[in-house]
Amino acid sequence: MRIMQAQMKSPEEILHLFDTKKIDNTWSFVEYKPSDTGKWTHDYHRYPAKFIPQLVERLIDEYVSDKDAHINDPFYGCGTTIVTAISRGFKASGTEINKIAYLITKVKSTPIEPNYLEIKIKQFLAKVRYLENAQTTLFNRTIEPSIPERHIDRINYWFTDKKKIELGKILRVIYEEEDETIRDFFLVAFSHILKNCSIWLQRSTKPTRDLEKNSVKPYDALDKHLKKMQKGNKAFYDIVPSKVRDNLDDYLNIKISDARCQPVADNKVDLIVSSSPYVTSYEYADLHQLSTIWLDLAENLTEYKKKFIGTSYKKYENKKLRSKLALDIVNKMLEKNQKMANEIEAFFIDMEKVFDESFRILKNGGRCCYVIGDTRLKGVDISNAEVFAESLQHSGFKLNRVIKREIPSKILPQKRDEKTGKFASNDNANSEAYPVEYIVIGLKE
Numbered sequence: 001m002r003i004m005q006a007q008m009k010s011p012e013e014i015l016h017l018f019d020t021k022k023i024d025n026t027w028s029f030v031e032y033k034p035s036d037t038g039k040w041t042h043d044y045h046r047y048p049a050k051f052i053p054q055l056v057e058r059l060i061d062e063y064v065s066d067k068d069a070h071i072n073d074p075f076y077g078c079g080t081t082i083v084t085a086i087s088r089g090f091k092a093s094g095t096e097i098n099k100i101a102y103l104i105t106k107v108k109s110t111p112i113e114p115n116y117l118e119i120k121i122k123q124f125l126a127k128v129r130y131l132e133n134a135q136t137t138l139f140n141r142t143i144e145p146s147i148p149e150r151h152i153d154r155i156n157y158w159f160t161d162k163k164k165i166e167l168g169k170i171l172r173v174i175y176e177e178e179d180e181t182i183r184d185f186f187l188v189a190f191s192h193i194l195k196n197c198s199i200w201l202q203r204s205t206k207p208t209r210d211l212e213k214n215s216v217k218p219y220d221a222l223d224k225h226l227k228k229m230q231k232g233n234k235a236f237y238d239i240v241p242s243k244v245r246d247n248l249d250d251y252l253n254i255k256i257s258d259a260r261c262q263p264v265a266d267n268k269v270d271l272i273v274s275s276s277p278y279v280t281s282y283e284y285a286d287l288h289q290l291s292t293i294w295l296d297l298a299e300n301l302t303e304y305k306k307k308f309i310g311t312s313y314k315k316y317e318n319k320k321l322r323s324k325l326a327l328d329i330v331n332k333m334l335e336k337n338q339k340m341a342n343e344i345e346a347f348f349i350d351m352e353k354v355f356d357e358s359f360r361i362l363k364n365g366g367r368c369c370y371v372i373g374d375t376r377l378k379g380v381d382i383s384n385a386e387v388f389a390e391s392l393q394h395s396g397f398k399l400n401r402v403i404k405r406e407i408p409s410k411i412l413p414q415k416r417d418e419k420t421g422k423f424a425s426n427d428n429a430n431s432e433a434y435p436v437e438y439i440v441i442g443l444k445e
Helices: 011-020 053-063 080-087 099-108 114-134 149-158 161-175 180-197 218-239 289-294 301-305 324-334 338-361 384-394
Strands: 070-073 091-096 252-256 269-275 362-372 375-377 380-382 398-406 436-443
Touching: 011 324, 011 384, 011 398, 053 080, 053 269, 053 362, 070 080, 080 091, 080 099, 080 218, 080 252, 091 099, 099 180, 099 252, 099 289, 114 161, 114 180, 114 218, 149 289, 161 180, 161 218, 180 218, 180 289, 269 338, 324 338, 324 380, 324 384, 338 362, 338 384, 338 436, 362 384, 384 398, 384 436
Parallel strands: 070 091, 070 269, 091 252, 269 362
Antiparallel strands: 362 436, 375 380, 398 436
16 A cells, blocks of 8 residues: 555655764775675676675665565666675566666676586687687688677777777677577676777776777786686675576566566565666766677667666656655756756656656565765755655655665766766866765565
8 A cells, every 4th residue: 555645754854864864884884895895796897886785785684584585676787786686595686778787787697607617718718819819710710800880980989900800809709609698708708898908098987088098908808807707606606596596597587678667576576776877977878888889789879878767868848746855956957957957857757657666566565775875966956865765755655764874985986077967087076976875765565
């Protein structure tokens, strides 16, 4: 049953709750080293703004008691929630509109028998090494580089001719692997090394060229990263229960799809743990464009971007916000910038639909946990967490708990330009991006 209006916290009560909320240092996880947060398969591929598995593990420990639980993430990104659920022997489901994120998560969540993987990696590296030395042939056979023709202009923009040919030959060998699981494993490794092999400014998350960059050799980068992934797979394989390893299709249900439409029946999920996009913060399609163009994941990059929640390409004409806090933010931004006000409105409207879907799929007694931070654009406070707290109530949830945590380390720039709302280097920005964030928890009663 949906929460009664009288039980809902008012916008004023929500603002007071957040204003007086103290930081809970036990949720900052400062004691964990990169080797801890990147354990198992979590370090397969770089990904911006990912949260750490320890956060998901603690939420599961606190809120899940069923040994056959079902965990969902409507924005699974690089798969932290999904991998954690699989490691515990739980069912895992979710959606992600980003096609490279789907591939990353699929591979990170799939334990491969270690001896078999070792043989496959050795065979693959031997082929690629021979190809590197022979330049043109592999076992008396001419190798035609696999370079997507429709993206050739973008590939030429980011890669030297020499690196382009080397990468194209490696990709051709990968595509000739008949085992789809192994082929996808190699594709994730290939995707990960693209930035190092390109002239993309190494320390920049934004697409910026460094014409003086001394990029690495593709084979060397691939050899090093595949061996790292091999170790991660072994640790993951050992931790995943055999019932899951032997029947993965029964436990892993992730889709390339809109977060507003989960691949789950009504009342089936025990816990949702997710970190949604932030309005106007990242154009994920831009950040992953090297992978998108090389793996030919989108016919048109501009059209591809329009599908993402939180993108600057979205606006709605005939949909209205339920959240008064969100409407207040939109109205304040209207005085500054109408285009950005439309983007913020579209983001919050989309998120309201996501929360409705969360309510549909959760069991009674289940919880949704959304990790989100507040920010500031053009002098307007964008109180994402407060809006989420109010919006969850409109979807039928009881606002169960709010956790405030410091972010000691995150894979994103820590500063942003207040005027544009875009991330920038520390030298060129004037505002902390997300010094703290919240876990907003809704309970379905």
